[in-house]
Amino acid sequence: MTETELHEPSARPGAAPPAEEVAGPAPVFVIRPAARWPHLDISELWHYRELLGTFVWRDVVVRYKQTFLGVAWALLVPVFTAVIYVVIFGRFAKFPSGNLPYPILVFSGLLPMQYFTSALTGSSTSLIQNINLVTKVYFPRVLLPLSAAMVPIVDFVLGLSVLLVMMFWYETWPNGLALLLAPAFIGLAFVTALGIGFFLSAVNVRYRDVPYVIPVFMSVLPFVSGVPYAVAEIPEHWQWILSLNPMTSVISGWRWAVLGANAPVPGQVAVGVAVAVVLFLGGLAFFRSSEPRFADTI
Amino acid sequence: MPAAIVAEGLSKRYRIGELQASYGTLRESITRGVKHLAGREHYHHRQEIWALDDVSFAVDEGEVLGVIGRNGAGKSTLLRVLTRITSPTRGRAEIRGRVGSLLEVGTGFHPELTGRENIYLNGSILGMKRREIRGRLDEIVEFSGIETFLDTPVKRYSSGMYVRLAFSVAAHLEPQILLVDEVLAVGDAEFQRRCLGRMEDFSLSGRTVLFVSHNMQAITQLCDRAILLEGGRVALDGPSQRVVARYLQEHAGTGSERSWPELADAPGDAQVRLRSVRVVDEDGDVVESADIRQPVGIELAFSVLTEGPPIVPKVKLVDEQGQVAFNAIDTDARWHEPTAPGDYTATAWIPGNLLSEGLTLVDVAIVELGTVRFHHHAGVAEAVSFHVQDPGEGDSARGLFLGQWKGVVRPLLSWDTERD
Numbered sequence: 135m136t137e138t139e140l141h142e143p144s145a146r147p148g149a150a151p152p153a154e155e156v157a158g159p160a161p162v163f164v165i166r167p168a169a170r171w172p173h174l175d176i177s178e179l180w181h182y183r184e185l186l187g188t189f190v191w192r193d194v195v196v197r198y199k200q201t202f203l204g205v206a207w208a209l210l211v212p213v214f215t216a217v218i219y220v221v222i223f224g225r226f227a228k229f230p231s232g233n234l235p236y237p238i239l240v241f242s243g244l245l246p247m248q249y250f251t252s253a254l255t256g257s258s259t260s261l262i263q264n265i266n267l268v269t270k271v272y273f274p275r276v277l278l279p280l281s282a283a284m285v286p287i288v289d290f291v292l293g294l295s296v297l298l299v300m301m302f303w304y305e306t307w308p309n310g311l312a313l314l315l316a317p318a319f320i321g322l323a324f325v326t327a328l329g330i331g332f333f334l335s336a337v338n339v340r341y342r343d344v345p346y347v348i349p350v351f352m353s354v355l356p357f358v359s360g361v362p363y364a365v366a367e368i369p370e371h372w373q374w375i376l377s378l379n380p381m382t383s384v385i386s387g388w389r390w391a392v393l394g395a396n397a398p399v400p401g402q403v404a405v406g407v408a409v410a411v412v413l414f415l416g417g418l419a420f421f422r423s424s425e426p427r428f429a430d431t432i
Numbered sequence: 433m434p435a436a437i438v439a440e441g442l443s444k445r446y447r448i449g450e451l452q453a454s455y456g457t458l459r460e461s462i463t464r465g466v467k468h469l470a471g472r473e474h475y476h477h478r479q480e481i482w483a484l485d486d487v488s489f490a491v492d493e494g495e496v497l498g499v500i501g502r503n504g505a506g507k508s509t510l511l512r513v514l515t516r517i518t519s520p521t522r523g524r525a526e527i528r529g530r531v532g533s534l535l536e537v538g539t540g541f542h543p544e545l546t547g548r549e550n551i552y553l554n555g556s557i558l559g560m561k562r563r564e565i566r567g568r569l570d571e572i573v574e575f576s577g578i579e580t581f582l583d584t585p586v587k588r589y590s591s592g593m594y595v596r597l598a599f600s601v602a603a604h605l606e607p608q609i610l611l612v613d614e615v616l617a618v619g620d621a622e623f624q625r626r627c628l629g630r631m632e633d634f635s636l637s638g639r640t641v642l643f644v645s646h647n648m649q650a651i652t653q654l655c656d657r658a659i660l661l662e663g664g665r666v667a668l669d670g671p672s673q674r675v676v677a678r679y680l681q682e683h684a685g686t687g688s689e690r691s692w693p694e695l696a697d698a699p700g701d702a703q704v705r706l707r708s709v710r711v712v713d714e715d716g717d718v719v720e721s722a723d724i725r726q727p728v729g730i731e732l733a734f735s736v737l738t739e740g741p742p743i744v745p746k747v748k749l750v751d752e753q754g755q756v757a758f759n760a761i762d763t764d765a766r767w768h769e770p771t772a773p774g775d776y777t778a779t780a781w782i783p784g785n786l787l788s789e790g791l792t793l794v795d796v797a798i799v800e801l802g803t804v805r806f807h808h809h810a811g812v813a814e815a816v817s818f819h820v821q822d823p824g825e826g827d828s829a830r831g832l833f834l835g836q837w838k839g840v841v842r843p844l845l846s847w848d849t850e851r852d
Contacts, residue, residue, distance in 0.1 A: 165442075165516060165525040188556040192542060192549075199544045199585075270535045271557055272516040426519040429512065430446065 168426030174418065175274070182273055189281035193256075194288050208292040212248055216241040223362040232364030234395050235304045238297075242393055243361035243385045245293045250323045250381055251352050252286035257331025258348060261339050261428060268432055275425050276418075279331045283324060290320070301393070309394040319387035322410055326380040329414030332421040339424070339432045360385050366396045377402035380410040434528065436609050436640040437491040437514070441523035444484040444509050444664075483509040484520070485664035493528075496641040498655035498672050500648070500679055506664040507644045511535065511613050514642065529640065532559060532607030538598030543587035547578055547597055550586050554601045568604045576600035595623065603630045609640045625835035628654065632834070648676045649789055652821040653834060677720035677819030680752075680791040686817040688720045695735065700810030703740040704771075704798045707733040711794070711818040712779070724785065724822040724829075724842070730794055731779040734810065739770045741800050743809055745778045748795040749787065750814075757787060757840045761801070785829060785844035789837070793817045 179186075198204045216237065223229045224236040231239045257279035261268060264278055301307065308316075338344040356362065359381035365373055366386070376382045377399075383406030389395035484506045491497045501507050512518045514525060515533040540557040541550050551572055555565040565572075573579055576597045578589075586594055612631070631654055635641050645651055651658055651672055658672035660679050668675050681687050691708035692698035698705040712729045713719045722728040730747050744767040749757040760780055761767075797811035826832045829842045 161528075161530060163516070163527045163531065165513060165520065165527070166523075167521055168519040184562055185556050188553060188562075192545070192553055195549065196542060196544050264540075267540050267557065269517065270539045271533065273557070429518040 174276070174422060178274055179276065182277060185273055186277050186281055186284075189277060190284050193281065193285040197285070205292060208289040209296055212241065212244045212293050213296060215248075216244050219244070219362050229363040230367035232367050232396055234306060234364070234389065234393055238300045238304050238306060238393065239364060239389065239395075240362060241300055242297060242389050243356070243359075245290060245297060246320060246323050246384050246388050247356050247359060247361050247381065248293070249286050249290040249320070250327050250384070251355070252289065253283040253324065253327035254331055254334075255345075255348055255352070256282035256285060257328060258334035258338060258344055260331070261335045261432065262342070265432055269429050275428060276332075276421065279328060279335045279421070283328045283331055287324075297392070306393045308392050309390060309397075312391045312394075312397075314391075316388060316391040319384050319391060322380055322387070322407060323384045325414045326384075326410040329410065329417035332414075332417030336421045336424040336428075339428050355379075355381060358382070364389075364395065365398070373399065373402060374405075377405040378409055380406040380413070382406060434493055435490040435526075436493045436495070436529055437489075437497075437525065437527050437642065439490070439514070439523070439525040440488050442484050442487040442510070442513055442520050442525055443482060443522040444506075444513055444518070445480050445521040446483050447480055482664050484513065486523070487661070487664070487666055488523075489659055489666060489669060491640055491642060493640055494635075494638045495657065496635045496643060496655045498651035498658035498675075499642065499644045499661060500646070500651060500658055500676065501661035501667075502683075505661040507661055508613060509664075510661065511611055511642075511644055515611055527609060529608030530559075531609045531611065532605040533611040534558075534602050534605075535611075535613045537595060537602055541586060541594070541598060544585055546585055547573075547582045547589070550597065551601055554598065555604075558602065558605055559607070560605065564606075572600050572604050575603060592623075599623065599627065603627075607639070609642070610634060611642045613644045614646065622835070625833070628834045648680065648819075649822075652676050653824045673721040673819065673821045676821070677791075680819050681720060681817050684752075684791060684793060684814065684817050686793065686814050688816055688818055689718045690812075690815055691733075698735075698810075699812050700734070700798070703736065703738055704743055704809045705735050705737065706796070706798065706810045706812065707735055707775070709733075709794070709796050709812065709815045711816050719818065721819045721821055724787065724789060724820050725827065726784045727781050728818065728820075729779040729781050730796065730816070731777060732796055732798075733775070733777045734798055735775050736771045736773050739772060742768055742770055743798050743800050745780070746797045746799050747780045748797075749782070750793045750795065751788060751840055752791045752793075755840050757792070761799070786841055787820045788839055788842045789820050789822050791817055791819050 198207075201207060203210065219240045220237050224231070224240065229236075234242075260278040260282040261275065263282075267273075268275065268278075334344050334348070358376055358379055360376065364386075365376060365382055368376075383398060383403045386395070386398040387403060390397050487506070487510060489497075499507050499510060509518075511533075512535075513520050514527065515531070515535065517535075538550075538554060540554055542553060545553060548569075551569065552562065552565055555572075556562065573582060576593075576599075578593050578597055581589065581593065586597070589597070628650055631641065631643070635654060641654070643651070643655060655672040657670065658675040659666050660668040660675050668678055677688075688711040689708070690710075692706060695705055695707075698707060700706055708731075710718050710731045710733075711720075711722075712731050713722070714727060714729075716729075716731075719728070732745050732747075734745070736743075744761045746759065746761045748759045751757055762778060762780070793814045794816045795811070795813045796815045798809045799811075800807040800809060822828050822830060824830065824832065824834055829844045830837045
């Protein structure tokens with residue numbers, strides 16, 4: 135700002151306000167005790183959309199700075215994991231792979247799984263990772279888990295290139311128009327991870343046990359989500375039990391849409407979606423109701 | 433003029449437990465819960481304190497309000513409530529206008545990111561739009577003076593460079609209302625001077641500022657009005673010089689006036705007793721705060737009971753650090769003779785442009801003077817105190833300089849400069 139701009143208002147009292155204030159009346163913030171069940175203020179989130187972008191940008195940039203292999207890690211991690219799965223579960227244990235070659239079955243399952251793991255872990259620890267922001271400046275706290283769940287999408291998209299190469303190699307092709315539903319299944323993973331992330335990040339503000347608990351569940355999750363096998367190949371009552379886990383629908387749906395695997399049972403997907411919606415709404419409500427105390431307890 | 437900030441009965445309760453152990457583990461909570469169920473332990477963490485207790489005030493548009501108080505008086509909590517970082521337990525506040533808050537410089541700076549990247553990150557966190565940041569990038573960089581290191585990660589910066597960059601982002605915020613906390617406490621004298629200058633520019637441009645600080649000099653220079661918080665309550669709300677003076681006096685345990693109505697209890701001996709000591713202005717009114725440019729009087733009232741050896745009233749002025757500014761006695765010839773019994777009032781006039789800014793403590797005494805030694809008949813250390821403040825209008829010894837200006841005394845000298 136220049137000196138003239140600075141002193142103008144005082145030099146001409148009562149003069150027209152500066153241009154940026156003409157747009158509307160001055161915003162009025164009312165500060166009052168927190169409501170017991172605060173609603174989600176969508177218009178406020180819209181107002182802060184640039185900050186959401188900034189958080190995502192920051193985490194993506196920081197992630198690859200000062201790593202020797204940088205972006206290559208986004209490819210190497212799922213590839214290494216897939217090789218281990220293929221050797222142990224494909225060669226030795228001979229898990230059922232349905233109508234897909236086993237390596238591509240595993241890799242196509244690992245991609246959304248690793249996205250989910252990163253999104254869930256990132257959003258669960260997002261508040262304490264940004265403790266200096268939470269205690270020093272206001273913004274809707276929802277932005278932190280939200281951006282943390284968006285960041286690993288970059289890794290996921292990079293990983294798709296490997297999947298594409300494998301698709302050429304094994305000559306497996308998408309199931310026509312079903313491909314259009316592929317993003318919806320990733321969206322289901324996003325919603326589920328974010329819902330649990332909302333809940334765990336709020337718990338983590340108070341109890342720092344969360345980061346120790348998550349890996350335990352994450353090491354089991356691939357096996358109850360159908361990563362090393364085709365869900366359609368296991369006994370049906372087990373399929374229904376596994377469908378309570380939204381990631382089962384994510385992985386079987388994703389394989390169906392992108393690789394032309396056997397279609398998931400619609401009823402099972404519906405169960406998965408319902409669970410995800412409940413997790414999301416419950417997590418969000420818990421997050422919002424504990425939000426007023428974050429800065430005091432963190 | 434409409435009020436920019438109105439606070440009505442703001443209160444904030446903390447549980448002591450929340451303050452002491454900022455986080456616990458699940459195990460602690462569970463064991464506590466189990467013990468509680470078993471009736472073995474009471475919820476002693478349920479102790480509560482009110483960090484803010486029914487705080488009400490209003491700040492007009494364009495006004496600069498200072499908030500002072502001891503540590504734990506509720507200043508930071510007030511700021512955290514007004515900036516919506518935490519919500520009040522009771523009461524409400526209304527803020528009209530775009531709010532910018534600065535609770536520290538460099539909020540959210542990431543060490544791995546470069547200077548340029550951190551400008552965007554920090555600016556965005558402080559509420560600037562990316563477009564605004566881009567528009568002001570050159571100014572921000574120039575103001576910070578780190579052009580050469582703009583694309584170096586800030587983890588390689590010296591702490592001085594880091595603070596300069598962080599501050600210059602903050603300085604280019606343009607909210608209508610600015611809430612600032614102790615930002616001036618960091619950095620060197622030069623940096624603090626720039627902060628103050630920027631804040632003054634900001635207030636001159638007619639914007640509203642709420643400024644929390646321990647720097648009393650900054651408060652009196654920048655703020656028209658101040659509130660003093662004590663134990664979460666507003667103890668005093670008024671012109672900043674008065675509020676600052678009161679705060680410093682309370683801290684020092686002295687006021688501007690002291691009297692001893694009962695002769696028997698008054699300090700002194702069989703010959704002379706002090707009756708009262710007052711700090712007065714030229715109109716004879718008691719003042720807590722004196723403009724550095726104006727004379728201020730120390731008025732001693734005393735009773736001489738018997739005619740004894742010659743006595744003389746004396747004052748000693750001491751600054752906040754305990755350094756003696758000077759001693760002074762009345763050198764009038766009348767004091768060479770014994771003083772007749774009766775009541776006397778003597779006023780020592782301290783000229784303007786002599787004392788330094790800050791709190792001045794006054795020791796008073798009635799003494800008997802020999803050539804090399806003297807004898808106290810009546811003496812009171814730190815009898816009164818007053819606050820010297822410099823509005824910084826350019827006609828005092830510091831001119832227009834707003835930074836730290838050392839010295840026990842601060843005379844306004846006359847200078848002669850000739851061109852050879």
